[in-house]
Amino acid sequence: AQTVTQSQPEMSVQEAETVTLSCTYDTSENNYYLFWYKQPPSRQMILVIRQEAYKQQNATENRFSVNFQKAAKSFSLKISDSQLGDTAMYFCAFMYSGGGADGLTFGKGTHLIIQP
Amino acid sequence: ETGVTQTPRHLVMGMTNKKSLKCEQHLGHNAMYWYKQSAKKPLELMFVYNFKEQTENNSVPSRFSPECPNSSHLFLHLHTLQPEDSALYLCASSQDARQPQHFGDGTRLSIL
Numbered sequence: 075a076q077t078v079t080q081s082q083p084e085m086s087v088q089e090a091e092t093v094t095l096s097c098t099y100d101t102s103e104n105n106y107y108l109f110w111y112k113q114p115p116s117r118q119m120i121l122v123i124r125q126e127a128y129k130q131q132n133a134t135e136n137r138f139s140v141n142f143q144k145a146a147k148s149f150s151l152k153i154s155d156s157q158l159g160d161t162a163m164y165f166c167a168f169m170y171s172g173g174g175a176d177g178l179t180f181g182k183g184t185h186l187i188i189q190p
Numbered sequence: 191e192t193g194v195t196q197t198p199r200h201l202v203m204g205m206t207n208k209k210s211l212k213c214e215q216h217l218g219h220n221a222m223y224w225y226k227q228s229a230k231k232p233l234e235l236m237f238v239y240n241f242k243e244q245t246e247n248n249s250v251p252s253r254f255s256p257e258c259p260n261s262s263h264l265f266l267h268l269h270t271l272q273p274e275d276s277a278l279y280l281c282a283s284s285q286d287a288r289q290p291q292h293f294g295d296g297t298r299l300s301i302l
Contacts, residue, residue: 078232109290118192119280119293165233171288177223177235177246178282178291 076101076168080181087156088189094141095151095184097166107169108142108149109178114162122164125149127171153186161188193217196281196294203271204302211266211297213281220286222264224256227278227296239264268299276301 077100087093099108110122125133125142132140137157141150153160163185167178194215203209215222224236238246239258253275255267264281278298282291 107288111293117278117296117298119282121290121292124290177225177238177248178233179235180233182230182232 076103076106076170076179078166078168078179078181080164080166080184082184083182084185084187086187086189089156089158091156092152092154093156093186095153095164095166095186097149097151097181099147099149099166099168101147101168101170103170103172105171107171108140109167109169110138110140110149110151111165111167111180112160112162113165113183114159119165123151156188158188158190160186162186192292192294194281194283194292194294196279196297198297199295200298200300202300202302203268205271205273207271208267208269210268211279211281211299213264213266213294215262215264215281215283215292217283217292218285219283219289219292220261221284222258222261223282223284223291224264224266225280225282227280228276233280237266271299271301273301275299 079098106127108125112120123135137154139152163183165183166181197212221240226234236250237256257265278296280296281294284291
């Protein structure tokens with residue numbers, strides 16, 4: 075079974091600053107995907123970024139980038155030039171890619187607050 | 191508009207009631223999922239349907255009964271629920287195992 079750990083229950087930074095959210099996971103699998111999802115107060119779970127475990131290059135989506143360290147089983151999210159709209163719960167998630175349809179294993183989340 | 195629609199948005203029911211949650215996806219996906227999101231706990235996977243076949247039941251009590259009549263619709267039938275079942279229930283869909291899951295806005299369920 076996989077586990078995902080987010081060790082920061084809450085973080086607060088000033089607008090325009092850069093913030094990094096940490097995530098570690100534990101698995102015996104070699105082929106998998108990692109995700110960061112954002113859940114604002116509206117409750118909608120929004121995909122922020124995805125990383126395939128077989129890719130060494132870190133995924134990037136505009137202001138969002140990850141630092142994927144496979145050997146260390148670490149998958150942190152960096153948000154550059156943070157904006158007020160980035161305030162939300164952020165969830166790290168794992169999914170095995172062995173075929174069929176598999177659910178996501180989530181961490182407990184980090185509540186990120188962007189201060190004006 | 192997420193492409194995944196859940197109804198109702200809020201539901202309050204007694205422990206002896208029977209109700210159903212509905213999820214509809216307009217994305218042409220083949221897999222659908224139910225998750226439970228409780229306070230202070232990670233999202234928990236409940237059920238997975240792939241091409242209308244249930245492929246996973248994550249040790250969910252029998253008072254929760256899923257139904258997937260076609261690849262676009264997913265239901266969660268509820269009966270004789272307990273107060274600890276109060277939570278946000280999220281539906282998701284994906285094209286296949288290699289594609290990200292798209293979530294609905296959830297149904298906030300409160301058991302009296």
